[in-house]
Amino acid sequence: MREKQILGMIWKCNLCGFCPKDFECPGYDKDTRWESTFARGKISIVHAMMQDPELGFQNSPLTKERLFSCTGCGHCAYICPSGVDIPLIIYLGKKKLVEAENYPKEHKMISENIKKFGNPFAEKQPRDFAWPDLKLNIEAETVYFPGCMAIYRLPEIAQHTIQLFTQLGEKIKVFQHETCCSGILYRTGHTDLISDLTKDMINEIKENPPKQIIFTCPGCLTAFKEIYNSELKEKFENIKLLHFSEYLVDKVLNLGDLKPKVEKFLKTTIKSPIIWHDPCHLARGLGIYEAPRVILDQIQFPYLEFDQNREDSNCCGSGSGVRSAYPDLAEKTTIQRLEEVKKLGAKTILTSCPFCEYQFKSTIQKNDYDIDVIELNSLLIKLISIV
Ligand code: SF4
Numbered sequence: 001m002r003e004k005q006i007l008g009m010i011w012k013c014n015l016c017g018f019c020p021k022d023f024e025c026p027g028y029d030k031d032t033r034w035e036s037t038f039a040r041g042k043i044s045i046v047h048a049m050m051q052d053p054e055l056g057f058q059n060s061p062l063t064k065e066r067l068f069s070c071t072g073c074g075h076c077a078y079i080c081p082s083g084v085d086i087p088l089i090i091y092l093g094k095k096k097l098v099e100a101e102n103y104p105k106e107h108k109m110i111s112e113n114i115k116k117f118g119n120p121f122a123e124k125q126p127r128d129f130a131w132p133d134l135k136l137n138i139e140a141e142t143v144y145f146p147g148c149m150a151i152y153r154l155p156e157i158a159q160h161t162i163q164l165f166t167q168l169g170e171k172i173k174v175f176q177h178e179t180c181c182s183g184i185l186y187r188t189g190h191t192d193l194i195s196d197l198t199k200d201m202i203n204e205i206k207e208n209p210p211k212q213i214i215f216t217c218p219g220c221l222t223a224f225k226e227i228y229n230s231e232l233k234e235k236f237e238n239i240k241l242l243h244f245s246e247y248l249v250d251k252v253l254n255l256g257d258l259k260p261k262v263e264k265f266l267k268t269t270i271k272s273p274i275i276w277h278d279p280c281h282l283a284r285g286l287g288i289y290e291a292p293r294v295i296l297d298q299i300q301f302p303y304l305e306f307d308q309n310r311e312d313s314n315c316c317g318s319g320s321g322v323r324s325a326y327p328d329l330a331e332k333t334t335i336q337r338l339e340e341v342k343k344l345g346a347k348t349i350l351t352s353c354p355f356c357e358y359q360f361k362s363t364i365q366k367n368d369y370d371i372d373v374i375e376l377n378s379l380l381i382k383l384i385s386i387v
Pocket residue numbers: 024025026027028038039042069070071072073074075076077086087
């Protein structure tokens with residue numbers, strides 16, 4: 001979206017002040033209630049930077065803290081009666097702060113790692129080191145895009161997903177020129193690096209468009225749908241871009257009759273009750289909240305709901321580089337979720353986003369909560385293996 005359109009978006013704000021509602025915004029300071037800690041104040045800062053750079057907002061340490069502490073969860077935009085796309089405005093503000101060299105040093109490291117290694121973790125192993133054969137399936141019309149987190153930090157997500165594809169008889173491949181989806185670059189204001197990073201992968205798609213690309217990371221899927229789509233509109237209109245839960249929803253019965261296994265699974269393999277956590281990018285961002293529930297309902301798998309769920313679900317706290325730049329804020333937000341889990345009596349969080357899973361797991365470990373976390377595809381593979 002061009003700057004003029006974003007300015008128009010800012011002008012849609014009628015200053016009603018509904019956006020912090022019940023303190024859903026992870027960055028909102030409940031004690032001081034400073035305007036600049038919630039959406040209305042944050043977009044006012046971006047407005048000031050756009051309208052009058054001489055005011056110098058782009059050089060202020062406080063501006064940096066206020067904008068980069070936004071996880072991009074989109075809860076404010078869901079609440080906003082005027083339909084203001086607040087995260088989009090804040091992403092532009094972050095871009096301006098990067099141009100002014102006023103951004104967290106942790107994000108500098110992430111962007112440099114991506115530039116040098118093609119992933120945010122400075123991992124030197126090739127992206128397909130654990131599944132080199134998938135690159136050889138060049139005739140396959142389905143691409144699996146695992147994303148950096150499932151390759152380098154939570155490989156069981158990718159391994160279990162590949163097993164599910166095999167169970168379903170789906171021939172898959174990975175891109176020859178796969179790289180970081182660049183979502184984190186976009187959400188931390190480093191948009192200038194995106195086209196260079198992704199050009200070989202995008203050219204591969206242009207030259208040899210697959211029928212469908214399936215994602216296990218909602219952030220990667222969002223990057224393909226929202227960042228590249230403007231560049232690749234023509235091609236992407238004919239390529240299905242799906243989260244794995246959308247892909248699986250009408251095929252789950254092809255995994256065999258899992259219903260009789262559920263009871264034994266609950267007794268032997270997992271701590272129950274289980275609660276479903278809607279990842280922000282998946283539920284609010286992409287509108288995918290029924291597919292995982294339909295999958296669970298089809299196999300009669302019991303689960304609890306958070307009081308706020310689907311589009312109204314609350315953030316895990318880790319998005320848009322907040323985990324790396326403001327770990328205390330991320331942890332504080334995650335602890336709020338864990339306290340809700342405790343209050344509802346659940347023992348395992350079930351979700352479908354590697355960032356949420358990683359953030360929950362690390363916070364649980366650090367703070368000694370008696371709660372487990374499992375990703376949906378891993379749950380299905382474990383259920384299938386029950387005899
Ligand atoms: S996107 Fe989320 S973190 Fe950012 S201002 Fe809105 S509610 Fe707060």
